[in-house]
Amino acid sequence: MGQPSASDRRQSVRTGVAWDAVRSVLAGDAAGPGAEQARIVDIGGGTGGFAVALAELGHGVQVIDPSPDALAALDRRARERGVADRVTGQQGDLSDLRSLVEQADLVLCHGVLEMVEDPAASLAAIADVLRPGGHLSLLVAQRHAAVVARAMAGHFQAARELLDGEPAGVAGATTVGRGGHRFTHDEVVELLGGAGLEAASVQAVRVFADLVPGSLLDLEPGAAAALVELERAVATRPEYLPLATQLHVIARR
Numbered sequence: 001m002g003q004p005s006a007s008d009r010r011q012s013v014r015t016g017v018a019w020d021a022v023r024s025v026l027a028g029d030a031a032g033p034g035a036e037q038a039r040i041v042d043i044g045g046g047t048g049g050f051a052v053a054l055a056e057l058g059h060g061v062q063v064i065d066p067s068p069d070a071l072a073a074l075d076r077r078a079r080e081r082g083v084a085d086r087v088t089g090q091q092g093d094l095s096d097l098r099s100l101v102e103q104a105d106l107v108l109c110h111g112v113l114e115m116v117e118d119p120a121a122s123l124a125a126i127a128d129v130l131r132p133g134g135h136l137s138l139l140v141a142q143r144h145a146a147v148v149a150r151a152m153a154g155h156f157q158a159a160r161e162l163l164d165g166e167p168a169g170v171a172g173a174t175t176v177g178r179g180g181h182r183f184t185h186d187e188v189v190e191l192l193g194g195a196g197l198e199a200a201s202v203q204a205v206r207v208f209a210d211l212v213p214g215s216l217l218d219l220e221p222g223a224a225a226a227l228v229e230l231e232r233a234v235a236t237r238p239e240y241l242p243l244a245t246q247l248h249v250i251a252r253r
Contacts, residue, residue, distance in 0.1 A: 015049070016228045017205050017235045018110070018139055018248045022050070025106060025135050025250055026057065038105040041129065043094055044112040047073040048087065055083035063089045064100055094122045101129040110139035111246075114180030123195035130253040136197060138249040139205065143182035144242040149210070185241050188249055197251040203235040204244035 026038055038059045042051045045063035047070050055061050055078065065071055071089035078087040092100050094109075094116055107126050116122045126136055143162065150159035162182060183191075189199045208230060217224045234240040241247065 014206060014209055017203055017231055018137065019050070019053075020232065021201065021203060021248060021250055022054075022106075022108070022137050023057075025137070026054075026059065039103065040106045040108065041097075041101050041104040042108040042110075043097065043126075044110065045074070045108065046070040048077045050108055050110070051087055052077050052081050052083060055086040056081060059086065061087050062101065062104075063087065064092045064096065065089065066091060066093045094125060097125045097129055103131050104129050104134060105131060106135050106137065108137045110137070111141075113138065114141050114182070116181075119181060120191055120194055123191055123197065127195045127197055127253055130197075132253060134253050135200075136192075136249075136251040136253070138188070138192075138251060140183045140188060140247055140249075141180065142241070142244050142247045143184050143187075145245045146182045148243075149245075183247065185247060188247060192249065192251050197253055199249050199251050201236075201250045202241065203248045204237070204240045205231070205235065205248045206245035207231060207234050207240050207243050210245050 040051075040054055040059050040061045042048075042054075042061055042063045044065055045051045045061075046065055046067065048063060051061040051063045051074065063071070063074055065074075068091060071091060074087065074089045075084070078084040090100055094112065107130060109122075109126060113119050113122060123136075130136065147159045147163045150156075150162060185202055188202070192199050208227065212223075212227060217227065235248075
């Protein structure tokens with residue numbers, strides 16, 4: 001097998017922590033007692049970055065995405081990797097979830113909750129399709145880091161507005177801004193609790209990844225692997241949560 005491409009290395013830095021957590025869930029009881037194949041739903045799974053890899057582990061994955069082009073790319077990728085029999089794609093979004101899914105052992109909702117009008121209602125819909133004891137893998141943008149990123153880019157007014165903005169999904173906030181909702185740790189836990197889901201773990205994702213020049217990862221041998229290990233080392237340390245671009249939550253119904 002050849003060396004991973006620059007794109008693959010950058011992707012591993014961005015998704016390594018979340019991927020580790022998802023695999024850990026599947027290695028435990030996500031599929032239920034005695035079951036070998038989990039029923040997984042990937043909301044907004046697009047071209048199958050997670051879905052195809054999960055299918056390669058032997059699980060059945062249903063991808064729900066609003067883009068026909070993304071679903072076509074998903075189908076091509078699944079066929080190329082020999083898992084087309086375990087991956088299905090359906091056009092839709094979170095509002096269609098109850099009509100498209102009967103029951104799931106694991107639901108992935110990565111980078112989707114930011115763009116919905118009502119995050120609380122969306123999480124309730126996810127809870128409805130999870131089996132008792134099933135899990136949700138939720139990846140959301142984190143507000144504190146977004147404030148810093150806007151300020152560092154010179155967008156001081158945008159940073160101030162985000163800093164003082166209505167907490168996403170609580171206190172009646174339903175308007176999605178230009179960049180979507182941004183969440184804090186406490187807001188995510190509160191939203192999950194309101195949907196009847198318990199946050200089993202919350203991890204910091206991309207604490208350093210967005211600050212490191214891509215050229216360094218491309219040119220410095222071993223840099224990407226070392227950065228992945230650093231991200232893993234800080235992911236479970238609560239003091240790094242406010243610095244993370246994203247929060248990754250494993251919740252249980």
